[in-house]
Every structure is written in C-alpha cells, then in structure tokens.
Amino acid sequence: MIDLYTSATPNGQKIHIMLEETGLEYAEHWIDIDKGEQFRPAFLKVSPNNKIPAMVDQDGPGGAPISIFESGAILLYLAEKTGQFLPAEPRARWEVLQWLFWQMGGFGPMLGQAHHFRAYAPKQIAYAVERYTNEARRLYQILDQRLGDRDYVAGAYSIADMAIFPWCRLHGRQGQSLDDFPHVRRWFDAVGRRPAVAKDMAKLEDKADQQEFDEETWSNLFGAEQYRRH
Numbered sequence: 151m152i153d154l155y156t157s158a159t160p161n162g163q164k165i166h167i168m169l170e171e172t173g174l175e176y177a178e179h180w181i182d183i184d185k186g187e188q189f190r191p192a193f194l195k196v197s198p199n200n201k202i203p204a205m206v207d208q209d210g211p212g213g214a215p216i217s218i219f220e221s222g223a224i225l226l227y228l229a230e231k232t233g234q235f236l237p238a239e240p241r242a243r244w245e246v247l248q249w250l251f252w253q254m255g256g257f258g259p260m261l262g263q264a265h266h267f268r269a270y271a272p273k274q275i276a277y278a279v280e281r282y283t284n285e286a287r288r289l290y291q292i293l294d295q296r297l298g299d300r301d302y303v304a305g306a307y308s309i310a311d312m313a314i315f316p317w318c319r320l321h322g323r324q325g326q327s328l329d330d331f332p333h334v335r336r337w338f339d340a341v342g343r344r345p346a347v348a349k350d351m352a353k354l355e356d357k358a359d360q361q362e363f364d365e366e367t368w369s370n371l372f373g374a375e376q377y378r379r380h
C-alpha cells in the first residue's frame with residue numbers, strides 16, 4: 151500500500167496519474183497547503199522541503215517502508231517498482247529521463263514563476279511578467295518541436311508525459327494558447343483521453359487549485375509563514 155500526500159496541483163497530479171496508470175493500491179492524504187498543513191511535523195518527516203507530493207511505500211525495498219519526496223523521484227521510484235512507463239533499454243530509458251529532468255528543472259519551475267508573477271504577485275512587475283511569459287512560450291516551442299515527429303515526448307507514453315501534462319493544463323495562466331502549438335495540442339488531447347488521466351482529472355476537478363488567495367493562504371505559500379521556519 152502506498153500512502154500519497156498530495157494536493158490538487160500539477161506536481162501532485164503527476165503522481166495520481168502514475169498511480170492510476172499502474173493500478174497500484176494507494177491511500178490519499180490531502181495536505182491543505184493553503185492552510186499551512188505542509189508545515190506540520192508529521193508531514194515534514196516525509197517531505198522535509200514542505201512541499202507536496204510525497205509518499206510512503208509501506209512495501210518498499212526489502213519489504214520495509216520507504217518515504218520519498220520530489221515528484222520526479224516518486225515517478226522514477228514507481229516506474230522501477232512496477233517496471234512500467236520507463237523502458238529498461240538504455241537509449242530509450244535516457245530519452246525518458248532527459249525529458250523528465252527537462253520538466254523537473256525547466257518546464258515546472260519556469261511555468262511556476264509565470265503563474266506567480268502573472269497571477270499571484272501582489273503587484274504587477276512588468277519585467278517579471280514578460281520574462282516568465284517569454285520563457286514559458288520558449289519551453290512550449292521546444293515541446294512542440296519535439297512532438298512534431300512522435301506521438302509522445304520520449305517515444306512510447308512514459309513518466310515524462312505524465313510529468314509534463316498537468317502543467318500544460320494551466321497554459322492560460324501561463325499566458326499561452328495551445329492554438330500556437332499544434333503538436334502539443336494533439337498530444338495534450340491524446341494524453342487527456344487516457345482513462346487513467348481522465349479519471350484523475352475528474353476527481354481533482356472539485357479540488358482545483360485556486361488563483362485568488364486570501365491573506366492567510368498568501369502568507370503560507372509566499373509570505374511570512376512560508377519563511378518563518380527557515
């Protein structure tokens with residue numbers, strides 16, 4: 151049994167998709183990051199960086215529990231555990247790993263900054279909005295080019311697609327339109343039609359993360375409460 155600590159955000163959604171795709175048995179523990187539950191000592195034991203997602207596999211290596219944080223590490227762990235969505239053949243495996251790390255190091259963090267400066271920042275800073283909207287566009291262009299001659303990001307459908315897809319759902323918030331990226335749109339629709347992904351999206355619909363924050367939420371995520379402990 152896997153205990154998943156999660157929230158209805160793109161990084162959380164990646165793991166829901168993988169768990170649904172693999173059919174592993176899991177229990178969801180919703181962490182309300184708006185209310186500051188990510189700072190609770192019990193959660194910090196599993197996720198020392200105070201961020202979702204995190205998981206505990208009660209049946210880890212050697213039959214003992216293992217806890218893992220960081221969505222890329224969790225996807226890799228689950229792929230290795232199940233032997234699914236990450237090829238064993240070295241060249242195919244490295245194709246997937248490169249695009250997984252591209253998402254973890256670029257597509258996620260840069261789009262996150264686009265969300266921040268376009269939607270969450272208390273005052274509009276034109277330079278930051280332009281910088282991250284441009285960077286988002288550049289990354290979508292890279293993805294579009296990559297998908298121009300293949301169905302999925304790294305050949306067969308893999309954990310790289312699962313990592314990238316949830317971030318594309320929020321393209322509007324990043325100042326982008328999928329009309330500008332036809333290959334991304336085709337891929338996005340195909341991934342979204344997969345039963346595991348559709349099931350997950352429907353489930354998260356009523357928990358959709360918000361764009362307008364009250365004072366308490368803003369403080370927990372970006373202000374005094376976020377930095378109080380460090």
Ligand SMILES: N[C@@H](CCC(=O)N[C@@H](CS)C(=O)NCC(=O)O)C(=O)O
Nearest residue numbers: 159161183188200201202203220221
């Ligand atoms: N690199 C991390 C990023 C995780 C992340 O940013 N999680 C956000 C929600 S999407 C969070 O938990 N924020 C709460 C906080 O920063 O206090 C991963 O991919 O797991």
